[in-house]
Amino acid sequence: MICHNKHKTCWNCPAAVLKGNVDFRACGQTKEEIEQQAKDNPDMQVVITCKRRPSLGYFEPGITFEECPEYIETEYGYMLRNMRVMILGIDGYLGWTLALKLARLGCRVFGVDNFLRRDMVSEKGSHTGIPICRMTERLRVAASYGLDIDFRRIDIRDEISKLREYLSEVKPESIIHYAEIPSAPYSMVDSYHALDVQDNNTLGTLGLLFAMKDIVPETCMIKLGTMGEYGAPLSGRPIFEGLFPADAVLEWDDRKWSLGGEMTPRNPASFYHVGKVQDTYNVYEACRYWWLRSYDIMQGVIYGVSTDELSMDKRLRTRFDFDEWFGTVINRFVVQAVLGIPLTIYGKGEQIRGFIGLDDAMQCMIRLMVCPPEPGQYDVVNQVTAVYRICDLAEAVAEVGEEFGLKVQVNRVSNPRVEPDRHPMEVVSKKLEGDFGLKAKVCLYDEIRRMMKVLLEPEVLQRLKDKQSVIAPVTRWNGEKKHCDLLEEYAAGSKQLDKELKQQLDRMDGRGEELSSIEKKKQLEEDIVVSD
Amino acid sequence: MRNVILGLDGVPFEHIQRFTETDVMPCLHDIIQEGGFKRMQSSIPEISSVSWSSMITGKNPGMHHIFGFTDWIPQSYHIRFPSFNDLGCKPFWQQNKDTSVILNVPMTYPVQPLQGLHVSGFISLDLNKAVYPPGFINVLNQMNYMIDVDMHKAQQSKTLFLKLLHNSLQQRKTVLDKTWDLYPWKQLMMVITGTDRIGHLMIKDYNMIDSSLHQEYLNYYHEVDKVIGHVYKKMNPDDQLILLSDHGMTHINQNIWLNNILMEHGFLSFKNNLKKYDQIHQDSVAFCLEPGRVYLHHKDRFPHGSIQPDQVSQIKEMLIELFSSIKYHGQPVIKKIVDTQKVYHGPYLKDAPDLLLLPVHGYSLRGGLSSSSVFTEPNNIQGMHTQEDAFLISNQGLDPVSSYPCIEETLNLFNKTNGEK
Numbered sequence: 001m002i003c004h005n006k007h008k009t010c011w012n013c014p015a016a017v018l019k020g021n022v023d024f025r026a027c028g029q030t031k032e033e034i035e036q037q038a039k040d041n042p043d044m045q046v047v048i049t050c051k052r053r054p055s056l057g058y059f060e061p062g063i064t065f066e067e068c069p070e071y072i073e074t075e076y077g078y079m080l081r082n083m084r085v086m087i088l089g090i091d092g093y094l095g096w097t098l099a100l101k102l103a104r105l106g107c108r109v110f111g112v113d114n115f116l117r118r119d120m121v122s123e124k125g126s127h128t129g130i131p132i133c134r135m136t137e138r139l140r141v142a143a144s145y146g147l148d149i150d151f152r153r154i155d156i157r158d159e160i161s162k163l164r165e166y167l168s169e170v171k172p173e174s175i176i177h178y179a180e181i182p183s184a185p186y187s188m189v190d191s192y193h194a195l196d197v198q199d200n201n202t203l204g205t206l207g208l209l210f211a212m213k214d215i216v217p218e219t220c221m222i223k224l225g226t227m228g229e230y231g232a233p234l235s236g237r238p239i240f241e242g243l244f245p246a247d248a249v250l251e252w253d254d255r256k257w258s259l260g261g262e263m264t265p266r267n268p269a270s271f272y273h274v275g276k277v278q279d280t281y282n283v284y285e286a287c288r289y290w291w292l293r294s295y296d297i298m299q300g301v302i303y304g305v306s307t308d309e310l311s312m313d314k315r316l317r318t319r320f321d322f323d324e325w326f327g328t329v330i331n332r333f334v335v336q337a338v339l340g341i342p343l344t345i346y347g348k349g350e351q352i353r354g355f356i357g358l359d360d361a362m363q364c365m366i367r368l369m370v371c372p373p374e375p376g377q378y379d380v381v382n383q384v385t386a387v388y389r390i391c392d393l394a395e396a397v398a399e400v401g402e403e404f405g406l407k408v409q410v411n412r413v414s415n416p417r418v419e420p421d422r423h424p425m426e427v428v429s430k431k432l433e434g435d436f437g438l439k440a441k442v443c444l445y446d447e448i449r450r451m452m453k454v455l456l457e458p459e460v461l462q463r464l465k466d467k468q469s470v471i472a473p474v475t476r477w478n479g480e481k482k483h484c485d486l487l488e489e490y491a492a493g494s495k496q497l498d499k500e501l502k503q504q505l506d507r508m509d510g511r512g513e514e515l516s517s518i519e520k521k522k523q524l525e526e527d528i529v530v531s532d
Numbered sequence: 533m534r535n536v537i538l539g540l541d542g543v544p545f546e547h548i549q550r551f552t553e554t555d556v557m558p559c560l561h562d563i564i565q566e567g568g569f570k571r572m573q574s575s576i577p578e579i580s581s582v583s584w585s586s587m588i589t590g591k592n593p594g595m596h597h598i599f600g601f602t603d604w605i606p607q608s609y610h611i612r613f614p615s616f617n618d619l620g621c622k623p624f625w626q627q628n629k630d631t632s633v634i635l636n637v638p639m640t641y642p643v644q645p646l647q648g649l650h651v652s653g654f655i656s657l658d659l660n661k662a663v664y665p666p667g668f669i670n671v672l673n674q675m676n677y678m679i680d681v682d683m684h685k686a687q688q689s690k691t692l693f694l695k696l697l698h699n700s701l702q703q704r705k706t707v708l709d710k711t712w713d714l715y716p717w718k719q720l721m722m723v724i725t726g727t728d729r730i731g732h733l734m735i736k737d738y739n740m741i742d743s744s745l746h747q748e749y750l751n752y753y754h755e756v757d758k759v760i761g762h763v764y765k766k767m768n769p770d771d772q773l774i775l776l777s778d779h780g781m782t783h784i785n786q787n788i789w790l791n792n793i794l795m796e797h798g799f800l801s802f803k804n805n806l807k808k809y810d811q812i813h814q815d816s817v818a819f820c821l822e823p824g825r826v827y828l829h830h831k832d833r834f835p836h837g838s839i840q841p842d843q844v845s846q847i848k849e850m851l852i853e854l855f856s857s858i859k860y861h862g863q864p865v866i867k868k869i870v871d872t873q874k875v876y877h878g879p880y881l882k883d884a885p886d887l888l889l890l891p892v893h894g895y896s897l898r899g900g901l902s903s904s905s906v907f908t909e910p911n912n913i914q915g916m917h918t919q920e921d922a923f924l925i926s927n928q929g930l931d932p933v934s935s936y937p938c939i940e941e942t943l944n945l946f947n948k949t950n951g952e953k
Contacts, residue, residue, distance in 0.1 A: 039902055041684070045602070047613050047657065056605055058657075059612035062810060067608065 003066070004437035005077040005371040010061035012372050014173040014219045015052040015070065015080065018291065031374045051171075052080070074105060076363065077437065079370040080173055086110045086166075088156055088208070089178030090149070091135060092117050094224070094302070094361065096318045098176060100309035101362050103147035110170045112163065112179065114155040116200070117319070117326070120186065126323035126470040129335060129463050130305065130454060133315050141315040157204035160211065167215045174369045175212070177223040179204060180279075184228065184417075185475045186325040187272035198275040205279050209286040220372035221294045222365060223283060227354045227384065227427070229276050229298060231267025236424035240264050241431055242280075242296060242380020269419050270477070280380075287378040294377075295368050299361060300354030300384030300427075303330035304447045305454050307359045320455075323470040329390060330355065330444075332471060333397040334451045335464055337408050342489065343398075344472060347415030349391035352425035354384030357442025367436040382429040385440040391495075398492030400448040404456065408492040413484035416476040534771045535946050537721040538760060539587075541580060541638065542728030542915075544780030545571040545923040547753070556750050559761030560925070563773060568930035571921055573938045574779035576870055576888050577823050578919035580654075580728065581614070581639040583778035583939050588623035588637065588721075590943035594878030596620050598639060599885060601655070602821055607835060609809040611821075616640045616652065620880050624943055625650075630718035633711050636679075636704060637723050638778075648715050651707065653723055654680040671710060677703055681729050687912040693733060694748055697726045698755060705759050712766060719946075724756055731781035735915035739783060764927075774945055775925040780918035784910040785894035788858070788865055789903045790820040796906065797854055807901050814838060818851055823917070824889030824897035826851060848887060855889055860907060865895040890919055 010016040011031055038046050047058045052070045065071045065078035072081050085102050089095040090111025103109045113135070121127060133141065139149055150170075154162045156179050180201040181187070187197035205223065212221060230239045240248070246260035263284070266277045286292045310317050321327045322335040336343045356364070364383050373379050388396075391410075398408035415421060432438040454460060474481050548569065552561040575582040575593065577600060585598040593599050597620030605612045616639060625632035625646055632648040634640065641652035642661035649668060656662035656679045663669045678700045686693035701724065708722055730752055737745035764773055794800035794817075801813040812819060814836035816829050828847055829837040839847060848871060855866045868890040876884050891897050896916040924930060924937060932944040 037684075041687075045613065047655075056612055057615050057617055059605055060602075060610060062808075063605070063608070063610050064810075067610075 002437075003073060003077040004367070004435065006064060006066040008065045008078075008371055010048060010050070010063050011374045013050075013065070013068070013080075014216075014372060015050050016061055016218060017049045017051055018375055019217050031376065072106075074370070076105075076366040077370045079105070079107075079366075081106075083107045083174065083369075084110065084170060084172045085174045085176060085369065086112065086170055086172035087176045087178065088112045089117075089180070090151065091115055091319075092178055092182075093319050093321065094358075095176070095178040096132075096138070097307055097310060097358060098178075098362050098365055099149055100142060100147055100312075100316060101307060101366065103142065103149055104309055105366070109147075109149045110166070110172060111149055111151045112154045112156065112166065113151070114153060114159075116155075116181070120181065121321060121323065121326055124186075124323055124325050124470065126321070126326075126467045127463065128319035129322050129467075130317050130320040130460055131463065132317060132319050137315065141313055145312060145316075147309075156208055157200050160207040163208070164211045164215060167211055171216055172219055174372070175208075175216070175219055175221045176365060176369070177205065177208065177221055180224065180276075181272070182224070182226075183325045184270035184272040185473065187270055187275070188477055189325075189475050190479075194271040197272050198278075201272075201275045202278045202282070206282050209282060209292065212292055213286065213290045217290060217292060218375070220369075221283070221292070222368050223279070223294060223296055225276055225280060225296045225298045225380075226273065227298045227300050227382065228270070228273045229266050229268055229280060230264070231269050231273075232352070232420060232423040232425055233265075233267065234420060234423055236426065238426040238428045239382065240428050241382045242298065269417065284378045287376055291376040293373040293375055294379075295373065296378065296380045297364070297368070298380060298382045300356045300382075300387075301328050301330070302356055302358060302361055303328055304358030304442060304451065306447065306450045307362060317454075322464065323467065324473045324475060327471070329353070330393055330397070330448070331451070333394055334448060334455060336471060337397050337401040337406050338404075338452055338455045338461060339464055339468055340406065341468065341471070342409040342411035343394045343492070344484075345391055345394055345410055345412045346417065346473070346484070347412070347419075347421035347487075349389070349394070349412055350422040351390050351419065352387055352423065353390065354382065354387050354425075354427045354429070355444075356383055356385050357440075357444070357447050360385050360438070360440045360442045363441070364432055364436070364438055367432070367438055371436060379431075381431050381436075382427055383432065384427055384429050385438075385442070386444065387425060387427050388444075395492055395495075396444060397448055400445055400452060401492075403449070404452050406452075410490055410492050411486055412488040412490075413473075413486055416473045416484050418477040534717065534768065535719045535774065536763060536767060536771055537719070537774045537776070537942075537946075538763060539584070539637070539721070539723035540727045540756065540775065540777045541723055541725040542731045542779060542781045542917065543777040543923065544782070544918060545777075545921040546780075548923050548925070551750075551753055551757075556753050557757035557760075559757045559764065560775070563760070563764060563775070563927050564925055567773075567925060567927040569923065569925045570930050570933070571936060572776065572924040573936060574917070574919045574922045575939055576875065576890065576919060577825060578779040578890075578917045579823060580725075580778050583922075584638045584640075584723070585619060586938075586940040587776070587778065587942050588625075588640075589619065589621045590624070590940050591621050592876055592878065592940060594872075594876030594881040594884060596878075597880040597883065599883065600821060600823075600825055603883070604821075604827075604834075607833070609812055609834065611809065613655070614639075616642060616644065620878075624946060625719060625721075628719075631716050633715055633717045633720040633722075635707060635711070635720075635722040636725060637721055638725065648717055649711055651677075652679075653725060656680070672707070675703060675706060677707070680725060683729065683733075686729070686733060690734065690737075690745065690748075693729075694752070697730060697752060701726050701752075701755055701759065705762065708763065724759070726752065727756060727777070728781070731915040732913050733915070735781055736783045737914070772945070773925075773927045774942065775923075776939070776942055777922045778939065780921035781915045782893045782918050783914055784896045784916045786860055786865075787896045787898050787903070787908045787910060788860075788891065789898045789900070789906055789908065790824065790826070790855075790889070791899065791901055792903065792906045793854070793858060794818055794820065799851070799854070809901065812836070817847060818886075820899035821885070822897075822899035824891065825885035825899060826855075826887040826889065828886045844886070851887060855887075858906075860895065863892070865892050866890070867892045891916075893918060 071078040091113035244259040248259040268274045551557040634650040636653035638653040641656040643650040643664040650664045652662040681696045738749040799817040802811045831837045870888040872884040933941045
């Protein structure tokens with residue numbers, strides 16, 4: 001096995017203590033500058049200590065993960081033995097899934113949640129389609145499988161002192177930050193919801209950054225951002241991974257400038273996304289000011305219900321939301337299909353988005369977790385494994401639905417959001433595969449199949465039926481609260497793709513082809529034209 | 533009866549001789565007249581971490597385990613920085629348990645609890661770990677206490693350097709005054725490290741008598757002399773005052789990069805053309821660490837080492853021949869080559885370098901990898917350490933030590949007054 005992180009060194013390791021040793025933590029400095037200073041001045045030494053190997057005393061940071069006895073080889077790369085990982089938002093769809101996976105991998109998992117997601121979904125009159133246990137029961141069942149997880153009920157926004165205590169107690173070696181409200185429509189309901197979203201997300205994260213500076217400055221925060229921060233640039237320029245690549249050039253008025261390393265423009269499409277952009281800048285600045293380190297994960301739209309751990313026991317399953325506020329598009333389409341109600345497409349349905357399956361998203365997080373950035377480094381990863389048009393996804397769901405005897409109808413409705421219905425999209429996502437060794441495993445069709453199987457279980461199906469009314473969108477970006485107008489009804493499989501758009505899609509979806517050839521093959525077999 | 537030890541880091545015997553004969557150090561002149569003054573041998577290698585460790589323990593490096601400012605992480609090619617925690621035997625204040633005040637002694641970071649007060653000297657990375665008892669940190673913080681002069685800043689401006697140097701001297705004096713009556717101490721040790729710093733940055737300026745900086749150099753020594761006089765006045769009549777340096781100092785003509793010599797003669801090579809210790813090729817025979825420590829690539833000591841025990845003496849002979857032959861403009865640069873197996877003894881001998889090189893004055897031995905040449909001109913650093921010309925003074929005479937003592941003999945003076953403990 002070749003580990004992607006074998007050449008990473010103490011500079012990347014959270015066990016390396018810089019604070020109090022490396023005395024040059026200051027605004028804007030980088031490891032490279034420090035190393036250059038040391039090179040220019042042979043009498044200058046860079047000195048650290050190691051929390052895990054105190055017997056080394058003071059030493060030069062340069063031991064590779066491969067050499068260090070504290071690291072063990074795993075399928076995700078070299079990982080600190082019994083690595084202490086704190087998951088903020090552990091009760092959520094992603095948080096719980098990751099907690100089980102990490103515990104099974106041998107990590108010591110510490111979780112924080114205030115059950116806000118359960119409350120918000122309940123407030124909107126919905127519930128999780130797949131039933132989930134109370135946290136105490138979840139922890140007990142997990143423990144019965146040898147998966148020990150420590151949990152604290154903490155609101156990271158309003159109970160920062162509790163969080164600081166827990167951080168001091170645990171001294172996590174990685175922090176996975178899922179503790180934000182993940183919904184654009186929820187932030188557009190009204191002023192109260194918008195304030196809640198931005199307050200909880202932006203201020204909660206800002207408080208966390210200060211706590212990390214004081215308590216665990218060497219720990220990497222992997223924070224969930226969203227591809228939605230970028231918007232969909234109508235110019236068709238590529239959506240780079242947060243920062244412009246080194247060879248990007250701005251040309252204007254017969255002059256040229258390098259853009260390498262600068263933040264790419266953001267074009268958020270809701271107050272939720274605006275808050276995420278604010279987060280991005282807060283994290284970026286904290287890395288610059290305090291030598292914190294962070295990966296900002298611009299995650300595509302997530303889908304799926306399956307991982308090895310979630311499948312171990314029904315009581316270990318993760319939540320599955322399908323309402324208009326918290327249901328993601330593929331998940332929602334599958335619910336509509338199993339309920340026998342039309343799949344709702346907004347506007348023309350030709351919006352293009354990046355996607356990632358649940359299991360692949362977990363793999364990404366672990367690969368990033370075991371390979372932290374250097375001190376002061378803020379890096380962005382576009383966490384997508386394929387890009388799809390929304391209307392094509394409806395077709396994919398319909399096609400799999402046929403295997404289950406489901407007849408799928410599609411309703412195009414007026415778009416409740418303010419966004420272009422039709423736009424180019426070229427997502428750059430090279431780091432995960434190139435730098436972190438990601439090998440995407442989730443096949444769209446297979447995962448839809450697995451979802452249908454679970455959602456057709458009688459108990460789950462009944463729960464979906466009980467809350468069927470919360471699927472259709474009533475939250476409009478213009479502030480109105482009413483159902484969208486029906487534009488067109490059609491049976492899935494009756495349309496042909498526009499050829500020009502199809503070619504564009506093929507070009508843009510090159511990565512999807514590499515990563516999941518089955519999906520691509522199925523997509524190419526379709527020859528549907530979408531008309532207004 | 534109490535012992536007061538004042539260390540003057542990096543001061544050569546000749547400086548004391550000259551400055552006490554002129555008006556630069558009149559107080560010290562009087563002390564010498566009352567007691568004794570000898571040339572002293574520093575440790576080998578002649579660097580502060582090793583010398584002060586030898587002084588405070590009374591042992592050689594094979595016993596105290598400090599071989600330099602850097603050392604190897606066992607079974608690797610990575611560099612570590614030994615600290616006070618690595619000291620293999622007890623310093624005098626832990627041997628006799630008398631109440632002690634220990635100020636600014638190099639290589640005593642991080643501090644350990646003791647009966648009394650300890651503020652460690654360079655290299656102290658974090659004041660919170662440099663002071664015992666911790667309550668004294670507030671006193672130091674209030675006076676913006678400098679553990680050491682910031683040499684990075686100092687190299688940018690000599691004016692700034694001199695200001696920092698005088699400030700730090702006054703701070704040491706202030707701390708000494710604050711602690712003098714605070715503890716019922718039996719032994720007080722303070723090291724003035726500014727003397728080493730001014731030597732490194734300005735010894736060439738000192739040698740140029742017409743230079744304005746020559747006078748600044750003398751002014752600093754005069755201020756040091758005032759501090760010595762100040763301390764001596766505070767002492768009781770039967771207290772002993774011991775003054776010593778840990779090594780001498782002279783100006784640098786050339787830096788000699790030893791690893792490049794080894795490379796040129798096929799004794800050292802690197803993998804992937806990366807000149808880093810962790811890229812040392814398995815065929816390499818030897819490599820060096822600062823200042824002149826030569827390590828054979830032992831099979832049982834390094835991950836890719838290949839030297840077997842029965843090859844050691846032959847390889848040492850080859851290396852001695854090689855280094856002895858190095859000349860600069862026809863003049864030899866290595867004065868002496870020491871086999872550690874012959875001069876060190878103790879449980880840590882296995883961790884010692886194999887050979888130690890001592891240079892001819894003016895040739896600063898460099899063990900690093902940052903240069904591509906064997907010989908380079910000195911940069912801002914003007915001074916280098918010397919081994920054979922440290923000094924030792926006691927107001928009560930120097931009979932308990934030999935005629936040309938080694939630094940670890942200093943404690944013989946100490947025991948004389950406190951009794952064998």
